[in-house]
Amino acid sequence: MHIFSIFNTRRASADGILKNGIYFDPAIVGKPSVMAAKASVPTRQRIEVRFLNQHDLQNLMELERAVWDETQAASVTEMSVRITRYPTLAIGAFCSETGRALASLFARPTSLEAVKRARSWQDCVNHDDSEASRQKALFGISLSSIDGDAAKAIFAFFWPHALKNGWQEMYLGSPIPGLRDWIRDNPGQAVENYVFERRKGLPRDRQLCYYHKKGFQRIVAVRREYFPHAASMNYGVVIGGRIPLGSLAPLWKRLPLPWLQAMKQWLFVLQ
Numbered sequence: 001m002h003i004f005s006i007f008n009t010r011r012a013s014a015d016g017i018l019k020n021g022i023y024f025d026p027a028i029v030g031k032p033s034v035m036a037a038k039a040s041v042p043t044r045q046r047i048e049v050r051f052l053n054q055h056d057l058q059n060l061m062e063l064e065r066a067v068w069d070e071t072q073a074a075s076v077t078e079m080s081v082r083i084t085r086y087p088t089l090a091i092g093a094f095c096s097e098t099g100r101a102l103a104s105l106f107a108r109p110t111s112l113e114a115v116k117r118a119r120s121w122q123d124c125v126n127h128d129d130s131e132a133s134r135q136k137a138l139f140g141i142s143l144s145s146i147d148g149d150a151a152k153a154i155f156a157f158f159w160p161h162a163l164k165n166g167w168q169e170m171y172l173g174s175p176i177p178g179l180r181d182w183i184r185d186n187p188g189q190a191v192e193n194y195v196f197e198r199r200k201g202l203p204r205d206r207q208l209c210y211y212h213k214k215g216f217q218r219i220v221a222v223r224r225e226y227f228p229h230a231a232s233m234n235y236g237v238v239i240g241g242r243i244p245l246g247s248l249a250p251l252w253k254r255l256p257l258p259w260l261q262a263m264k265q266w267l268f269v270l271q
């Protein structure tokens, strides 16, 4: 089992990863000596990140129900199929004390053409695998999180694997939960005006802004009836980003995964 774990330590090293199968992330966490000295400071929740398996389903469903309503949530069967079909593109972050699922990410291979052609999230999720297998792009089927650190840890875990496997870009469909209120205040205006509006260089919509900060900065399409989401008036914005240096895929394939993991704080910001 490959576990990416964050907690308060800076003892991380590539050797440590190999010896223990556990990766301690120096980029996100604090210093153990400080934490040990200040026993009264509450220790941050320890988060373990790993690829998902069928035993995680019930746990994942609790997370799913916490962040999606019943028209949006995946069923157990759908989730099980994602894990079976794309086992290295199904990742979860768990509280190592309680085992509770804190965040999950599901992706699938795709192509820019397929993403552009798709009218809805269902189209993106269900298109033919054969076309995608020749491509180097991923589509993010679902990101669910109840803990911002857990979501960060998932991406930090995922980028080295993505590079190692030759993936060079990633797309996803984001809700735009500020749209309904914006339309109320700006009747008759085009949705695109809202989508492309910037404040201090960042998207006005909070969820687009969230993804922008994670590197998903390219707007590919604005789709109506994309996904049931009342606050977004069922609109979705298809966004994407390139994994930097992804074009050096032959090099990354030769580098050991722990090296890539150690380099991730410099490399793995989407462009």
Ligand SMILES: CC(C)(COP(=O)(O)OP(=O)(O)OC[C@H]1O[C@@H](n2cnc3c(N)ncnc32)[C@H](O)[C@@H]1OP(=O)(O)O)[C@@H](O)C(=O)NCCC(=O)NCCS
Pocket: 067, 068, 142, 143, 144, 145, 146, 147, 148, 149, 151, 152, 172, 173, 174, 175, 177, 206, 207, 210
């Ligand atoms: C979107 C999501 C994955 C973000 O989870 P997270 O990494 O734990 O981040 P948080 O929920 O702590 O939000 C981080 C920031 O983004 C903003 N944000 C992200 N999504 C938002 C949304 N839908 N509405 C309002 N704000 C949102 C938050 O307000 C917060 O901003 P702040 O730091 O200025 O307070 C999580 O909110 C979620 O699972 N939402 C429901 C499902 C969903 O929309 N998934 C993504 C589909 S593409």
